[in-house]
Amino acid sequence: MNLAPLDTPRMPFSSGDDLPSIILRAGRDRPDAVALVQGDRRATWSQLAATVERVAAALRARPRERGERVAILAANSIEYVEAFFGALRAGLCVVPLPVLASTETIGRMLDDCGATVVFASSEHRSAALAPARRGSIELVGVDFADEDFEAYESFLGRGRPVALDPVQGEQAFDIIYSSGTTGVPKGIVHSHSARKASYGGSRAQYFPSDAVNLVATPFYSNTTCVTWFLATATGGTNVILGKFTPEGFLAAAERHRGTHAMLVPVQYERILESPRFSRADLSSLRYLFSTSAPLRAETKRRILDETKAALIEIYGLTEGGPVTVLDARKHPDKLASVGTPAPGTEIRIVDDAGRDVPIGAAGEVIGRSPNMMDGYLNRPDEAAAMTAWVDGTLFFKTGDLGRFDGDGFLYLLDRKKDVIISGGFNVYATDLEAVLLRHPDVVEAAVIGVPSARWGETPIGLVVVRPGSAVTADDLQKFCNERVGKVQRISSVEIRRELPKNAVGKILKRQLRAPYWDDKA
Secondary structure, eight states, X not given: OOOXXXXXXXOOOOTTOXXXXXXXXXXXXXXXXXXXXETTEEEEXXXXXXXXXXXXXXXXXXXXXXXXXXXXXXXXXXXXXXXXXXXXXXXXXXEEOOTTSOHHHXXXXXXXXXXXXXXXXXXXXXXXXXXXXXXXXXEEESSOOOSSSEEHHXXXXXXXXXXXXXXXXXXXXXXEEOOOTTSSOOEEEEEHHHHHHHHSSGGGXXXXXXXXXXXXXXXXXXXXXXXXXXXXXXXXXXEEOOSOOHHHHHHHHHHHTOOEEEEOHHHHHHHHHOTTGGGOOOTTOOEXXXXXXXXXXXXXXXXXXXXXXXXXXXXXXXXXXXXXXXXXXXXXXXXXSOOEEOTTOEEEEEOTTSOBOOTXXXXXXXXXXXXXXXXXXXXXXXXXXXXXXXXXXXXXXXXXXXXXXXXXXXXXXXXXXXXXXXXXXXXXXXXXXXXXXXXXXXXXXXXXXXXXXXXXXXXXXXXXXXXXXXXOHHHHHHHHHTTSOGGGOOSEEEEOSOOOBOTTOOBOHHHHHHHHHGGGO
């Protein structure tokens, strides 16, 4: 792989520490325990282990090089899990592709990673087929077959058991493509050692072997990997849900007596607003996790007040680097923060010259931890641009602005690129968004900077209001400006039907800014 050489810390990695080996041991030690649930379907640990071996044997039935890429373009399913871990068992690298991406973007990703095998579900047939016709890519239909796609069961029958080399820590585990909010998606390469930092580190304490983890986000998202891998490594059960709805999640929590779940902020907001929420029996929930975007303090408070579960917020990036953890129930006075650095993580707040800033001062968040990526695939220069050497040690630059308080809790302020410089003053969009969201009729809010002849740029608010609300844009502008400083005042508010988001609910500010700035370039 064409990667920038990154000086990354790693956890010790021994033979058998990889997830496929852990699955095979669970198949021997807990053969009848349930590993996966999807609707009315069940797969025990012995069944999962056996199919992982069959996938590996089928892939190895043809000559392949270690680290060769196997892509998956499919909805969440038991077969997805089998193909994922089977490819790893075969010593190959998995590329889980975002199913919401356009056919053109998926084609670019497949060209970029050089995948030689693609597992696809029927609804994504066309997106997988187009790039395959440009090169020699084997196509396997996980839930269908035709003249172009081999049926999954037929594929499984290809191979015979073969002796496979042990997985090494430095081998490539997966390539996760960025959301593409800043242009062409980048392939983020993780090694098995980096992934072990997620499932073999301090977070394992939250997952006993009787955990029932509700999977409500797509497998291609790094968000999902946090709890999916942990529940797998500790021998729990992963319950695979279909397309997310608040009612579907609540029903699954009751039916399966779910104990753990990872949800993104927009999902929590929708669940809390669901009429069914107050009637649902959520007594089985022990841990609720959140990541991908900061969870509003008000939302955290509601979760704590209206459930008995512990709420664990994790701040981090797919690239790795800084990781913080907030146990919200233990620190109810720190709900506006994202917690303290996780064990084995070093985080600094630095100015534009890379110098540490004082406690309480704002600067860029940089970090270093064992879960750091190996680099961006085929983009060594971009990986180098995202790192910084401080006192002879490599840190990953997040692009996030934040500050530490005197107790060591990290508070995020804004994306560095999203800071609005109005009349020479830094205006943090997140501060204004928090004020707008305090209005009872505002459901979602985004603040962006737009061109201003007088101030250079000026903040405006883009909001979604509750159905049936009579609130006006002028009302919301007045509400906000009465509660902020003079230099923070927003110049206008626009009410939108919806705000553009990626697959895990992050608002795409680049899309919101584009109409105002494209003709200024």
